[in-house]
Amino acid sequence: MEKIKPEIKDTASVLKLLGDNTRLSIVSLVQNHECCVCEFVELLDMSQSSVSQHLRKLRDAGLVKEQRKGHWIFYSFNREHPSAGMVEDILRHVPDQNEKLQQLERDGLRINCD
Amino acid sequence: MEKIKPEIKDTASVLKLLGDNTRLSIVSLVQNHECCVCEFVELLDMSQSSVSQHLRKLRDAGLVKEQRKGHWIFYSFNREHPSAGMVEDILRHVPDQNEKLQQLERDGLRINCD
DNA sequence: TTTTTATATTAGCATATGCTTATATAATAA
DNA sequence: TTATTATATAAGCATATGCTAATATAAAAA
Numbered sequence: 001m002e003k004i005k006p007e008i009k010d011t012a013s014v015l016k017l018l019g020d021n022t023r024l025s026i027v028s029l030v031q032n033h034e035c036c037v038c039e040f041v042e043l044l045d046m047s048q049s050s051v052s053q054h055l056r057k058l059r060d061a062g063l064v065k066e067q068r069k070g071h072w073i074f075y076s077f078n079r080e081h082p083s084a085g086m087v088e089d090i091l092r093h094v095p096d097q098n099e100k101l102q103q104l105e106r107d108g109l110r111i112n113c114d
Numbered sequence: 115m116e117k118i119k120p121e122i123k124d125t126a127s128v129l130k131l132l133g134d135n136t137r138l139s140i141v142s143l144v145q146n147h148e149c150c151v152c153e154f155v156e157l158l159d160m161s162q163s164s165v166s167q168h169l170r171k172l173r174d175a176g177l178v179k180e181q182r183k184g185h186w187i188f189y190s191f192n193r194e195h196p197s198a199g200m201v202e203d204i205l206r207h208v209p210d211q212n213e214k215l216q217q218l219e220r221d222g223l224r225i226n227c228d
Numbered sequence: 229t230t231t232t233t234a235t236a237t238t239a240g241c242a243t244a245t246g247c248t249t250a251t252a253t254a255a256t257a258a
Numbered sequence: 259t260t261a262t263t264a265t266a267t268a269a270g271c272a273t274a275t276g277c278t279a280a281t282a283t284a285a286a287a288a
Contacts, residue, residue, distance in 0.1 A: 005209050012138045015204070019130025020246085021123050028122070037265060050247060052266055071256070071264060086207035090129070093200035095119050134276085151235060164277060166236055185234060185286065 006082045014083045017061055018090065022046065022054050027077065027087065028097045030064055035101075036072035036111050043100050063087065072111055120196045128197045131175055132204065136160065136168050141191065141201065142211045144178055149215075150186035150225050157214050177201065186225055 005011075018024050022044055029035055029043065040051045055075060058064045065078045078084065104110045120128075132138050136158055143149055143157065154165045169189060172178045179192045192198065218224050 005207055008138060008142070008208055009135050011204075011208055012133055012135045014133075015129050015138065016133025019126055019128075019133040021126045022246090024122060024126045024129065047248070048265070049249080049267085053246075056266080068255085073265065083207065086204060089203040089207070090125075090200060093119060093197065093203070094122055094125055136276090161278070162235070163237085163279080167276075170236080182285085187235065 011083060011086065014061065014063070014087065017057060017063065018087070020054070022051070023058060024094065025097065026051075026054060026058065026075075027063060028091055028094050029101065030075050030077045031088070031091050032098070033101060034067075034074040034076045036069075036074050038072070039104060039109070039111060040075075042104060042109055043097075125197060125200070128175065128177070128201070131171060131177065132201070134168070136165070137172060138208065139211065140165075140168060140172065140189075141177060142205055142208050143215065144189050144191045145202070145205050146212065147215060148181075148188040148190045150183075150188050152186070153215075153218060153223070153225060154189075156218060156223055157211075 006014075018027060025044060026035075026040060029040070035043075037048065037051055037055065040046075040055070041048050044051060055064065055066075059066060059075075062081050063078055063083075064075045067074050067076070077087075081087070101110070119125075132141060139158060140149075140154060143154070149157075151162065151165055151169065154160075154169070155162050158165065169178065169180075173180060173189075176192055176195050177197075178189045181188050181190070191201075195201070215224070
């Protein structure tokens with residue numbers, strides 16, 4: 001039983017969102033890990049404001065979820081999104097970002113609330 | 115043996131190209147069929163100039179190939195592109211466009227040079 | 229050759245995008 | 259309460275985008 005495919009215009013708008021270096025990196029990062037804004041700022045070497053604006057776009061589209069934990073707001077990939085399957089297919093073609101997260105961990109800059 | 119993955123910025127630029135209704139439709143159409151510009155104009159109900167400009171972007175990126183046949187220039191999907199595999203994965207999530215081509219055929223508007 | 233046909237290109241314009249700077253908000257700490 | 263911290267929002271600006279209208283090009287037909 002095949003899932004219903006989103007309309008082509010919905011698909012195009014998801015691709016448009018991912019068609020930006022910063023947002024594609026963010027989505028790739030949150031696919032397997034929760035990250036908070038300050039981690040993106042560190043990893044992507046961008047201003048907090050700019051990162052925040054990109055996150056808003058992703059959140060408005062429903063591609064990422066946010067969850068407050070103490071001081072921080074953590075973002076994660078939303079697997080319930082109608083295009084989540086396509087996004088995962090795309091991410092298989094994107095170089096792994098885990099290395100960068102591990103570096104962050106080594107530098108003691110990883111935020112952990114568990 | 116895994117193929118080398120394009121850099122994230124190259125992937126993002128391909129996604130940006132596909133993140134437009136018109137171009138995503140074009141790529142979906144040429145995945146399985148050669149089409150000429152006037153067919154796109156008919157199918158997408160857009161001006162010839164606009165279609166031509168979208169095709170140029172796709173061609174400049176190497177996602178489609180062009181081939182002259184008599185009066186017409188036919189466009190087809192370039193399976194040699196470094197991101198061709200990803201594009202095919204994406205297109206599996208896009209509604210089938212063949213129906214529209216069949217309608218064009220029925221209307222006697224399909225161009226055939228074989 | 230001239231004319232026609234299919235497609236490409238250019239210029240101009242309105243809108244969208246992504247950044248910076250400055251400020252606001254909301255939760256925590258003191 | 260006030261101060262601090264993490265994040266969000268708003269305004270402003272330079273650049274990118276996608277369209278239309280007009281024109282150019284290049285192959286085929288007359």
